[in-house]
Amino acid sequence: MSQSTVSVADELLADLNDAQRAAVLATHGPVAIRARAGTGKTRVITRRTAYAISTGVVPADQALVVTFTDKAANEMVERLRRLGLPDVTARTFHAHALSQLRHFWPSRHDGRPLPEILDSKLGLLVPLVRRLPGHYRFTAAKDVADEIEWAKNRRIAPDAYEPAAAGRSTPIPVDLMARLYRDYERAKTRADRLDFDDMLTRTVELLETDDEAAETVRSRKRWISVDEYQDTNPLQERLLELWLGDRADLCVVGDEDQTIYTFAGATPSLLTSFADRYPGARTIDLTENYRSTPQILDLANRLLAGDGRTKRLVATRGPGPVATIDRHPHAEAELDAVTARMRGFIGDGVAPAEIAVLVRTNAQLVPVEEALTRAGVAYRVRGTRFYDRPEVRGAIEIVRRSVGDATGPALATAIVARWRDELGYRDGDTDRGPETRERAAALDTLLGILETLLQSEPAADRAAFLAELDRRRADERDGAAEGVNLLTLHRAKGLEWDAVLLPMLEEGSLPVRSSAEGEALAEERRLLYVGITRARRHLALSWAERRDVRGKEARRRRSRFLDDLLPPPRRHVVQLPDAFEAHPVRARTTAVEEAAVDPRFVALREWRANRARADGVPAYVVAHDQTLIAILDADPRSLAALRRVRGMGPAKVDRYGPEIMDVLDRTRSAPEDS
């Protein structure tokens, strides 16, 4: 090793803790890093790769890092580039498999190029479903597509499907399903197409049957790391084995509590059983969280404790602002609060790109986008924008093409009928696969837009509806390149922001099915865990007691997971949650929802509302909820003491001080009396 590589290598180790350093130094053989959110897993695999290359363990072009999304792959390449390593390949399983298929396909198929990859299975499936006997032809094609994906992710071929699916709740009887699966595969071959799952299944077949291809692949990449390994499915695991051959230079990192793709066949048991399957494997735990404040980690710990977990995330960062849980009387109030909070964060110096709103389904992004557009807050949607999603484009195309001249409510009825026929749309049915649910939610959202239009234009026709959708699509396109981030919880894994907002935490949203139980319910909890642990400093959870569902106002119940997050009922805001008693950092987490039942808090909010109305400004301009809580916590007896409360500058004390003191004096004995 030359002098300069020694110093580069030393630098790569410098700002790591002992466990992280041990993981980076373990450059040979199988290694598993099983650790919780924000403990530096991704940082470690980046560093470990850089370290192995700079110490000559592996040439840069023979190292492969497998990430969960293309975006994560790009970020990894970028991070490695910053560490001076331009040649490292970081890719998803699909992208890496696809490049191998592309390379080997022509020479194995008489010179023909790789068939095109289908956008969606639906084009081939819909006609097959429509030919099913009896009422089965009304089955949603997407449910069937989900079921085929289920089988393919588990390497279950059509012939093996029937016994494998025995006991499953399938969209149509198992024998029919097996036949449909077979017909679908045939139709696909006839059309000379591959689907998304084939990228993996065909590569596995290639490498299992073609030794020469397998050898070539193995000689090109011989040192492999996998991030987010808890979400690997058996098909991907098989691919990984084939890529490795008899080598053991594999490092996997993951957190079983962040498994959120079990619907796609992911199983955290691959992570938990790694050491059994790879003899001689080293397992390394990382325990310190570098991402979030103790306030945020306290909520994450409570959430896991609600599922019987005792292991805790330990903060290295100092305390920050309270993490809030807000209840709102209706959805509009919640959205106003979301935009107000964002403005507040930006006012406090948080960059818009460091703020994220995370929601459960893509359709839930739409009302947030609209609220931000109205409020003039720049945003960008991560992932495919709502109006660009294939299911949304398809549904609008049906309206454009095949809905007649009906107007007003009859237009809605006509649209629902067409969607039912062509897309298998079923109103109010919740027993569906995840993609089907996404699509149904998208259609519900489009119908909600129509309902809103009909309120202002009761005789609106198809052209008016399409024009309204065009206008909204244009608004969405205007979404800025820089701005606050809007994305689903699924897309948020691995990422982090200074401020995270998690709205719509209601039964039926998260958990997405209020009837969810067992593993499905546990996965919903993990999604919230992923959401909470994305935040570095600010975290705002909220829900609304009423919201429009399919154009009708419905009562909502707060998500059961919030029960675990809220401290037990107490009459005073001024109390440290138990979790902090043992904590060295005397930080305070006060849930706004708890505070909302405190009469003094209610009185302060009432004063604020009146004052805001009188001054013609939004309430948050007068004072944030956190400021009101801080005032109650401090319970100042003089203007000088009030001035010392966080969020109360001299100007605010001048303007509002006497009124606030008045409210405090008036209500001081109230909690004891209640």
Ligand code: ATP
């Ligand atoms: P997740 O489970 O969410 O994927 P992770 O375990 O991959 O999280 P990272 O994203 O690698 O965690 O790290 C979380 C944050 O902590 C990052 O901002 C990272 O730069 C920082 N970090 C990690 N280790 C250290 C360290 N030793 N010193 C300072 N900062 C660190």
Ligand code: MG
């Ligand atoms: Mg990570």
